[in-house]
Amino acid sequence: MSPKKKNSSSKVESVEMASEVSVLDLPDLVLECILEKLPPEGLCRMAGVCTSLRDWCTSDHLWERHMKNKWGRIVGPAAYREWQFHVVSGKSSIFFNQDKQKGLMGYLIQLWPFALIRSSFSNISKKQSFPPVDSIMSWYLALESGKFWFPAQVYNRENGHIGFMLSCYDAELSYDQRTDTFEARYPPHGRRASAVETGVTWDRLRAPPVDTSPHDLHVSDCLNELKPGDQFEIQWRRNKEFPYGWWYGVVGHLETCDGDANYCRCHDNDTLVLEFNQYTRGSRWRRTTVSRKDHREEGNEADGFYGGIRKLCGKEEISMWKKLWPAEALE
Known part of the structure; x- marks a missing residue:
């Protein structure tokens, strides 16, 4: 064989070998870093x-970071319990139907049938859901x-209604991908609808910073240390x-x-002064007092009822309230 033919043959072999290299041939650590x-x-x-x-792309390890970065600040234990309820009751599949899904959910819907077909060839007797219903990926996509x-x-609440300035209320939330905002449903107020x-x-x-229902009194554990x-x-x-x-x-x-x-010596007195500046x-509404010793719900129908107290220690929490401070004093 002439040198020229030999060189061209080796080039063809190199191209063929290169074309057979798969991303799965990479070391696990390298592949993980890419993903x-x-x-x-x-x-x-x-x-x-x-x-x-x-299997790689649905692992909790990869989705934990995405969950924390986007949803970590607003999704707490109560939201996770709600998700687990849907998983256990078999209701999680309703979040992945094919009705006009766009964005991230649209990608998943397009990929889903192909992934299921491939998995059926590899293991016909063992049907696996995609993504796994109890995975962080499923939870992330359900939120989306x-x-x-x-x-x-x-x-x-209620677009900064003056009656709710500098307050924070429980609600059920639903995310809108189109506007990157949320719809909030608040609990009924007495006979008023939600x-x-x-x-x-x-x-x-x-x-929610504490695991207390909006209808239950929070147990105050900071009264004696407040000053x-x-x-x-x-x-x-x-x-x-x-x-x-x-x-x-x-x-x-x-x-x-x-x-x-x-x-x-105010911190030694049984009476605790609360100011709403x-x-x-x-x-x-500017000022009220409560008892440190036997504080329960206090108040009346005219001025409302004061419940549990939690001390603010984190800079981020305090900073958030400062950002919401009204431009003018409230009456």
């Missing part, structure tokens, strides 16, 4: 290539679908048929104290 850099849409596409990549309503809390608000933005949402200047949230409701909301306030000084830190001086 970690893919966005959710990319993982969904890759999951439809073959059963091996499907907008059909999964989950519990969270909304600051300044209020609905659309266009709720991400910055007005949070995961003037400390910031807190307190449950308040208009009457006993209403659910509680959380309202922002600051611990104040007793009327007998001049506020001098060297002589202040978003209201004008003289407003009946």
